[in-house]
Amino acid sequence: xxxxxxxxxxxxxxxxxxxxxxxxxGGFTAAGACKVIPLALAERAKAEHAAxxxxxxxxxxxxxxxxxxxxxxxxxxxxxxxxxxxxxxxxRKAINEGKxxxxxxxxxxxxxxxxSGVLGKVNWAIVEASRVTPEGEITLSTSVxxxxxxxxxxxxxxxxxxxxxxxELTGFHDLYEPADPPHRREIPIYAPTDRVGxxxxxxxxxxxxxxxxxxxxxxxxxxxxxxxxxxxxxENVAKFLVDELRVxxxxxxxxxxxxxxxxxxxxxxxxxxxxxxxxxxxxxxxxIQDSVIDLIEKGKCTFxxxxxxxxxxxxxxxxxxxxxxxxxxxVLRPQEISNSPELVRRLGLxxxxxxxxxxxxxxxxxxxxxxxxxxxxxxxxxxxxxxxxISIYTCPSVAKKGAISTIVPFVTHLDHSExxxxxxxxxxGIADLRGKAPxxxxxxxxxxxxxPEYRQLMKDYLTISNKGHVPQTLQNxxxxxxxxxxxxxxxxxxxxx
Amino acid sequence: xxxxxxxxxxxxxxxxxxxxxxxxxGGFTAAGACKVIPLALAERAKAEHAAxxxxxxxxxxxxxxxxxxxxxxxxxxxxxxxxxxxxxxxxRKAINEGKxxxxxxxxxxxxxxxxSGVLGKVNWAIVEASRVTPEGEITLSTSVxxxxxxxxxxxxxxxxxxxxxxxELTGFHDLYEPADPPHRREIPIYAPTDRVGxxxxxxxxxxxxxxxxxxxxxxxxxxxxxxxxxxxxxENVAKFLVDELRVxxxxxxxxxxxxxxxxxxxxxxxxxxxxxxxxxxxxxxxxIQDSVIDLIEKGKCTFxxxxxxxxxxxxxxxxxxxxxxxxxxxVLRPQEISNSPELVRRLGLxxxxxxxxxxxxxxxxxxxxxxxxxxxxxxxxxxxxxxxxISIYTCPSVAKKGAISTIVPFVTHLDHSExxxxxxxxxxGIADLRGKAPxxxxxxxxxxxxxPEYRQLMKDYLTISNKGHVPQTLQNxxxxxxxxxxxxxxxxxxxxx
Numbered sequence: 004x005x006x007x008x009x010x011x012x013x014x015x016x017x018x019x020x021x022x023x024x025x026x027x028x029g030g031f032t033a034a035g036a037c038k039v040i041p042l043a044l045a046e047r048a049k050a051e052h053a054a055x056x057x058x059x060x061x062x063x064x065x066x067x068x069x070x071x072x073x074x075x076x077x078x079x080x081x082x083x084x085x086x087x088x089x090x091x092x093x094x095r096k097a098i099n100e101g102k103x104x105x106x107x108x109x110x111x112x113x114x115x116x117x118x119s120g121v122l123g124k125v126n127w128a129i130v131e132a133s134r135v136t137p138e139g140e141i142t143l144s145t146s147v148x149x150x151x152x153x154x155x156x157x158x159x160x161x162x163x164x165x166x167x168x169x170x171e172l173t174g175f176h177d178l179y180e181p182a183d184p185p186h187r188r189e190i191p192i193y194a195p196t197d198r199v200g201x202x203x204x205x206x207x208x209x210x211x212x213x214x215x216x217x218x219x220x221x222x223x224x225x226x227x228x229x230x231x232x233x234x235x236x237x238e239n240v241a242k243f244l245v246d247e248l249r250v251x252x253x254x255x256x257x258x259x260x261x262x263x264x265x266x267x268x269x270x271x272x273x274x275x276x277x278x279x280x281x282x283x284x285x286x287x288x289x290x291i292q293d294s295v296i297d298l299i300e301k302g303k304c305t306f307x308x309x310x311x312x313x314x315x316x317x318x319x320x321x322x323x324x325x326x327x328x329x330x331x332x333x334v335l336r337p338q339e340i341s342n343s344p345e346l347v348r349r350l351g352l353x354x355x356x357x358x359x360x361x362x363x364x365x366x367x368x369x370x371x372x373x374x375x376x377x378x379x380x381x382x383x384x385x386x387x388x389x390x391x392x393i394s395i396y397t398c399p400s401v402a403k404k405g406a407i408s409t410i411v412p413f414v415t416h417l418d419h420s421e422x423x424x425x426x427x428x429x430x431x432g433i434a435d436l437r438g439k440a441p442x443x444x445x446x447x448x449x450x451x452x453x454x455p456e457y458r459q460l461m462k463d464y465l466t467i468s469n470k471g472h473v474p475q476t477l478q479n480x481x482x483x484x485x486x487x488x489x490x491x492x493x494x495x496x497x498x499x500x
Numbered sequence: 501x502x503x504x505x506x507x508x509x510x511x512x513x514x515x516x517x518x519x520x521x522x523x524x525x526g527g528f529t530a531a532g533a534c535k536v537i538p539l540a541l542a543e544r545a546k547a548e549h550a551a552x553x554x555x556x557x558x559x560x561x562x563x564x565x566x567x568x569x570x571x572x573x574x575x576x577x578x579x580x581x582x583x584x585x586x587x588x589x590x591x592r593k594a595i596n597e598g599k600x601x602x603x604x605x606x607x608x609x610x611x612x613x614x615x616s617g618v619l620g621k622v623n624w625a626i627v628e629a630s631r632v633t634p635e636g637e638i639t640l641s642t643s644v645x646x647x648x649x650x651x652x653x654x655x656x657x658x659x660x661x662x663x664x665x666x667x668e669l670t671g672f673h674d675l676y677e678p679a680d681p682p683h684r685r686e687i688p689i690y691a692p693t694d695r696v697g698x699x700x701x702x703x704x705x706x707x708x709x710x711x712x713x714x715x716x717x718x719x720x721x722x723x724x725x726x727x728x729x730x731x732x733x734x735e736n737v738a739k740f741l742v743d744e745l746r747v748x749x750x751x752x753x754x755x756x757x758x759x760x761x762x763x764x765x766x767x768x769x770x771x772x773x774x775x776x777x778x779x780x781x782x783x784x785x786x787x788i789q790d791s792v793i794d795l796i797e798k799g800k801c802t803f804x805x806x807x808x809x810x811x812x813x814x815x816x817x818x819x820x821x822x823x824x825x826x827x828x829x830x831v832l833r834p835q836e837i838s839n840s841p842e843l844v845r846r847l848g849l850x851x852x853x854x855x856x857x858x859x860x861x862x863x864x865x866x867x868x869x870x871x872x873x874x875x876x877x878x879x880x881x882x883x884x885x886x887x888x889x890i891s892i893y894t895c896p897s898v899a900k901k902g903a904i905s906t907i908v909p910f911v912t913h914l915d916h917s918e919x920x921x922x923x924x925x926x927x928x929g930i931a932d933l934r935g936k937a938p939x940x941x942x943x944x945x946x947x948x949x950x951x952p953e954y955r956q957l958m959k960d961y962l963t964i965s966n967k968g969h970v971p972q973t974l975q976n977x978x979x980x981x982x983x984x985x986x987x988x989x990x991x992x993x994x995x996x997x
Contacts, residue, residue: 084937099969104937109919115845119889120749121934184755184848184889189686252617258681344887345842348612351681366914374910374977375968381919389886390841392616392681413871415974417863417914422606422878437618440581440601471872472596477912477978477985480871484974 007137008162011213013043016161019212020044020127022051023083025061027117027153029130031311031338032264032290033069033222035146037131037163039215041072048081059083063117063125065148065310065338066110066382067091069222077103086122087113088380099376107370110289110310111342111386114152118183128157130204131217133168139208143176144168145221145319146311147337151178154204159212166218171326174202176335192346195259195287195308198334225315226293229270232399235430236267237274240355240395243426243433245280247393253353259287261347261387263356264313267397269294271355276303287350289341289383291333293318299332308334310341342386351392356384358398358427361452362414363445363461364473365424365436367396371416373484381418389423400429400454406492408457410448412464413480427452441473460496467500504634505659508710510540513658516709517541517624519548520580522558524614524650526627528808528835529761529787530566530719532643534628534660536712538569545578556580560614560622562645562807562835563607563879564588566719574600583619584610585877596873604867607786608839608883611649615680625654627701628714630665636705640673641665642718642816643808644834648675651701656709663715668823671699673832689843692756692784692805695831722812723790726767729896732927733764734771737852737892740923740930742777744890750850756784758844758884760853761810764894766791768852773800784847786838786880788830790815796829805831807838839883848889853881855895855924858949859911860942860958861970862918862933864893870981871912878915885916890923897926897951903989905954907945909961910977924949938970957993964997 017040020026030036044060051058062082067073067090076082077094084104089095097103108116116122130150134142143150144165154160179200181187191199229237247253260275262268269292275281276298283305286295291309296318298304312319312335322329340346347354359378360368369384371377388394396419398409409429421444427434432451436444442465449461460483468474479498486496514537517523527533541557548555559579564570564587573579574591581601586592594600605613613619627647631639640647641662651657676697678684688696726734744750757772759765766789772778773795780802783792788806793815795801809816809832819826837843844851856875857865866881868874885891893916895906906926918941924931929948933941939962946958957980965971976995983993 084935086935099967101939101967101969104940105969106935106937107919115889116934120747184846185691185751185753187846187848188690189688189842189846191686193685194682250617254682256682344845345686348841349681349684349686351684371968371970374972374974375965375970377969385886385917385919389882392612415972416970418917418919420882420915420917422604422882422915437613438581438583438603440603442598443601468872470596470598471868472598472602472874473868473872473913475871475912477871477981481974481977488974 007208008211009213011215013039013215016040016213016215017043017047020060022058024126025063025123026127026129027063027125027149027157028068028072029065029128029143029148029150029153030068031065031146031148032067032313034311034313035131035144035221036068036072037129038069038071038219038222039163039217040129040161042075045075045079045081048079052080063149063153065146067379071222088382090379095377105377107380109381109385110338110383111344114149114337114339117149117152117156125153125157127159127161128153129161130154131163131165133165133172134170135162135164135214137208139206139211141204141206142170142173144172147176147178147335148310149338151180151204151337154206160206160210161212162214163217164214166216167220169323169326174330175333176202178204178337179340180337190340190343190345195285195350196306220316221319223313223315226269227266229273232430233267233270234274236397236399236428237271239428239433240271240397241274241278241281243428244353245278248280257282257284258351258353258392259285261288261352261354263384264290264292265357267357268292268355271397272298276301287352296322306332308336308341310336310338342383344386344390347387347390352387353393354387354391355395355397356388358396358409360409360411360414361396361398361427362411363448364441365421365427365444366414366417367419367424368414368416369418373488374415385419388419393425394423395426395428396424397428400431400452405454405456407487408454408483408493410453411483413475415481415484445474456494463498467498504705505708506710508712510536510712513537513710513712514540514544517557519555521623522560522620523624523626524560524622524646524654525565525569526562526625526640526645526647526650527565528562528643528645529564529810531808531810532628532641532718533565533569534626535566535568535716535719536660536714537626537658539572542572542576542578545576549577560650562643564876568719585879587876592874602874604877606878606882607835607880608841611646611834611836614646614649614653622650622654624656624658625650626658627651628660628662630662630669631667632659632661632711634705636703636708637700638703639667639670639700641669644673644675644832645807646835648677648701648834651703657703657707658709659711660714661711663713664717666820666823671827672830673699675701675834676837677834687837687840687842692782692847693803717813718816720810720812723766724763726770729927730764730767731771733894733896733925734768736925736930737768737894738771738775738778740925741772741850742775745777754779754781755848755850755889756782758785758849758851760881761787761789762854764854765789765852768894769795773798784849793819803829805833805838807833807835839880841883841887844884844887849884850890851884851888852892852894853885855893855906857906857908857911858893858895858924859908860945861938862921862924862941863911863914864916864921865911865913866915868913870985882916886920891921892923892925893921894925897928897949902951902953904984905951905980905990907950908980910972912978912981942971953991960995964995
């Protein structure tokens with residue numbers, strides 16, 4: 004099947020890549036991320052550095068990757084710059100210490116930005132595949148990310164052909180790349196089930212510099228089981244959506260759901276699945292997680308369109324044993340399509356994402372702690388929130404055993420503004436911010452979402468700030484954060500008057 | 501021509517509207533805004549209040565209006581709540597004093613939000629027209645705004661038939677209203693010149709409660725002539741775009757331009773028009789201002805699509821004297837189409853908007869002063885910035901004779917995040933933030949955009965904040981604003997260490 008292409012060891016593949024080149028890695032989350040060439044690149048970087056020679060790469064990805072990619076390259080100090088989203092502890096530390104340059108992009112904007120040329124040339128595309136034909140047809144594995152764009156634009160392509168994934172995955176991907184302005188047309192998707200592109204990446208075989216054979220599972224972890232807080236958040240989201248359905252603001256046929264990544268998101272989707280008041284629904288989302296697979300099997304989720312199949316190893320085996328069942332129920336798309344603002348608005352998505360912190364007026368911080376330190380990145384949250392039919396943010400009301408209130412007067416980094424955030428849900432309740440002026444929003448947040456231990460503190464903030472369209476006082480805006488930095492507990496906040 | 505419809509005085513029309521009802525006013529900016537019925541409503545409110553009876557309305561508009569609408573209703577305390585954008589001094593004061601409830605919406609979101617039902621029923625649509633037929637075909641005047649949606653959804657319609665505008669305006673409007681999800685299709689516009697809708701609003705004649713005859717010009721002011729600062733900003737924008745064209749990041753045929761509202765925007769468009777390096781271009785924008793008309797006459801702007809024709813009275817007469825010339829060069833669309841995220845991205849707009857303040861990392865404040873007081877509202881800036889091919893913000897580097905630096909460490913209200921803002925231009929130069937990490941962005945802003953008097957202060961901020969992915973220090977983040985509030989001059993800032 005790989006006849007005609009050089010078969011390389013990971014080390015031989017890594018040896019082809021030069022210092023200062025830019026690599027576009029396939030994959031999205033740990034699903035479908037490369038696993039052996041980046042490890043070999045990291046070893047090479049360490050050897051070069053030991054020999055006193057520089058070796059750093061520009062690293063483009065789809066989103067986060069596995070530890071063998073971001074983790075290994077960061078540990079080897081092999082990353083000159085990196086975009087977009089990451090979630091690796093070693094890389095995060097390097098970024099926050101200023102050792103690695105990181106700039107963030109909305110995930111739907113990565114492919115157009117690379118095409119625009121503003122990030123320079125893509126020297127290498129390195130992608131994982133489940134199948135390659137002598138004609139240069141590449142079937143990807145458990146995700147798409149930006150692979151189609153990186154392979155098309157790169158000078159050279161390296162492929163990890165991973166026997167862990169069945170070649171029968173051909174048909175699970177739908178690869179559509181829009182033309183750039185002024186020649187761009189509509190993306191002709193009108194329902195999550197629509198297929199509009201190619202099932203494989205077609206590349207000039209001469210561009211394939213080599214294939215590395217592997218047989219390795221995705222480095223995706225599992226999820227924590229829902230706990231009382233995430234369960235309650237999930238139930239509150241379900242309650243809100245059932246009420247919207249009842250009053251007719253969601254059509255009886257329901258609307259497609261998007262859900263963020265992580266334990267809360269996984270619990271929320273589980274709760275929606277258990278809610279008798281919510282009819283069977285489709286997902287048009289970024290990351291397909293474990294709970295979605297469970298709901299597909301129960302018939303509650305009738306179709307899932309995503310950019311990656313980021314499930315636990317056991318769940319993936321369940322899918323692979325029943326591939327023909329899932330073939331008509333799952334599609335994987337490039338991230339500029341899974342996250343397309345055009346499609347988010349056209350399909351009327353109900354979007355559910357997780358906040359690091361939210362302020363009383365509905366502004367959301369998705370990316371940075373205390374204004375400084377990057378957590379992961381904005382991911383697709385902006386793509387979805389801005390154009391949603393209904394945009395929802397979830398978070399537990401407190402963190403660190405109550406020492407941090409996730410609801411504050413002013414977020415320390417702002418990723419989604421009050422103009423785009425419509426509903427906030429914690430384990431305590433639902434703040435529906437639509438049609439409310441800033442003061443009313445603050446009261447809705449205090450009464451419904453803030454932890455009871457912090458409600459009086461927040462009311463006092465509004466009292467001292469009670470002027471202007473937005474009741475804010477700059478000298479107190481970060482008072483709760485300052486109290487935490489100084490005493491380790493936001494409950495020690497004293498407002499300055 | 502108005503045979504069959506009740507002809508009313510403004511007072512008779514106003515008498516039909518009841519306390520607590522919601523009115524959707526046509527128009528967008530002062531162009532095409534109603535002029536006599538709202539004045540009569542304001543008089544009625546004053547009389548009711550004098551008699552001890554309540555009289556307040558929910559007021560939906562397209563965007564800002566003229567003084568006879570927002571100004572008169574605000575002075576009469578006749579507005580219970582108001583959305584979206586406004587720019588009237590009396591109304592602004594009432595909002596900032598907490599007397600009038602105001603919530604903001606992205607202008608492209610107003611029509612979908614009203615259709616969703618979340619703002620309740622629209623009792624009345626009150627629109628200005630240049631022509632009405634007995635069959636209920638309404639030709640609008642100098643703008644569209646949300647008129648098509650308000651007229652369709654309202655229980656009753658009142659029309660100001662304004663003889664100041666020629667009936668021959670029929671054909672200047674292109675009214676397209678998308679279906680709501682799950683039945684939504686693409687908006688079939690692929691070039692600024694495409695026409696896809698109706699030239700008139702068609703309404704059941706029985707819904708027309710009456711027509712008021714008027715003959716009044718739009719209450720649009722003129723623009724200040726460009727001054728040395730706005731001229732230099734315009735030249736810098738032109739320089740940036742010429743460079744992008746040269747390196748091929750803008751195609752040789754150029755891309756459509758969007759430009760914000762006001763004196764800076766007017767000067768920028770003028771400067772682009774004078775630049776020999778910029779080829780003739782089209783506008784796909786929200787507000788068509790005076791400078792666009794000048795460029796159409798010079799052949800530099802070959803077509804302008806907008807939501808309103810907000811020009812000075814003299815310029816409007818120039819157009820009306822030459823209607824057939826302009827018929828093939830101007831189209832007016834509903835704001836959900838002029839500002840559509842789908843179309844902004846598809847057409848590849850170069851967007852140029854004005855900031856109140858920008859921070860070192862590229863976050864933009866478009867709406868509030870010192871975190872509290874509403875200036876006008878977000879308008880369409882978010883619609884355009886988020887999905888632009890290239891998003892540019894302009895501002896003078898200082899205000900109040902240098903006592904305020906418009907570039908600060910942390911914006912006091914955040915409307916457009918660093919994830920969406922690509923380029924910042926002041927009279928001092930161009931900060932191209934694309935592909936730059938936060939620390940690099942800050943250096944680009946200091947070296948190119950910050951006023952020389954503030955550069956050392958900003959460098960010192962980076963020195964004390966030099967940790968983390970974003971070099972921020974919460975205790976100093978609003979230090980410049982605090983210095984201004986306490987001493988009247990940001991140059992007195994002392995950083996806390």
